[in-house]
Amino acid sequence: MQISATALFPADPARVFAMQIDRAFLEEVCRIGGAVRYEVEANGHRTRMSRSMPAPELARKFVGDTITVVETYLWGDASADGTRTADLVVDVPGTPGRMTGAAVLSPALGGSQIVVSGDLVVKLPLVGRKLEQAAAPALTAGIEVQETVARRYLA
Numbered sequence: 001m002q003i004s005a006t007a008l009f010p011a012d013p014a015r016v017f018a019m020q021i022d023r024a025f026l027e028e029v030c031r032i033g034g035a036v037r038y039e040v041e042a043n044g045h046r047t048r049m050s051r052s053m054p055a056p057e058l059a060r061k062f063v064g065d066t067i068t069v070v071e072t073y074l075w076g077d078a079s080a081d082g083t084r085t086a087d088l089v090v091d092v093p094g095t096p097g098r099m100t101g102a103a104v105l106s107p108a109l110g111g112s113q114i115v116v117s118g119d120l121v122v123k124l125p126l127v128g129r130k131l132e133q134a135a136a137p138a139l140t141a142g143i144e145v146q147e148t149v150a151r152r153y154l155a
Helices: 015-018 025-031 057-063 128-154
Strands: 001-008 037-042 046-054 066-075 086-092 097-108 113-120
Touching: 001 128, 015 066, 015 113, 015 128, 025 037, 025 046, 025 113, 025 128, 037 066, 086 113, 113 128
Parallel strands: none
Antiparallel strands: 001 113, 037 046, 046 066, 066 086, 086 097, 097 113
16 A cells, blocks of 8 residues: 655755754654654664554554554765655564655755655455555654654754
């Protein structure tokens, strides 16, 4: 299942990139996003957020009351205008669910934008597609949380 979401930020790409690799920003994203437990790593151009959150109802019979989602971004170097791309992997440990894709940070009117796109796959016969559809809103909501936290962070 193809997933796509866009977040807008009131700052130039260099400042937004610095925010995206800042541990304090990523921890706030986890807290505001409803994580009951989280771990954050920020090492240069690589970030990793592991968040345990309440599981969607449809997924509870497979994962229990909480689900852990691990997002890893590996950012490339900036081009002349500040655009940069990250390889993105979203894993759900202990399940056959995974998203692979990219995040593109680029200049936009009034600041910058990050467009996240990828292919979400849950390899389970009969219910995989339904689980993908249940997970998709949570993945795009994560981008909206980044946008919300960024407004305070960049102010």
